[in-house]
């Protein structure tokens with residue numbers, strides 16, 4: 423994806439740069455307009471997450487792949503806990519934000535290039551493919 427088309431990535435980059443906790447606006451071709459996530463959601467620290475998220479991430483172990491990592495909030499938490507984790511996101515801007523925030527293994531990749539869809543046993547293969555296909559510049 424060209425950076426110029428990457429509205430969500432630009433939103434994350436602007437949020438990182440400004441520190442303003444806003445939400446994205448959604449405007450579709452069918453004129454549907456809505457307010458996106460909670461303000462600042464993609465940059466929430468662990469204590470701000472929903473309880474179900476906090477509970478779910480405690481199950482993370484082994485080879486971890488975060489598909490659609492956004493600004494990397496889950497990856498940063500896993501890294502802090504000393505877990506090995508890789509993230510992919512189709513948005514170059516999102517991956518740039520992850521890297522600027524200190525995420526070690528963030529790759530630009532679209533999950534739909536993987537057929538069939540990822541299952542737990544294929545994670546290393548997906549991580550390897552994402553590394554070899556990454557288009558980030």
Ligand SMILES: C[S@@+](CC[C@H](N)C(=O)[O-])C[C@H]1O[C@@H](n2cnc3c(N)ncnc32)[C@H](O)[C@@H]1O
Pocket residue numbers: 430463464489490491492493494495510511512513516531532533534
């Ligand atoms: C709603 S955001 C969630 C971000 C992050 N998981 C979080 O909870 O903060 C969804 C993310 O998925 C990414 N995404 C959407 N379609 C994708 C695809 N086909 N492959 C990889 N990432 C994708 C978007 O760029 C976006 O960063």
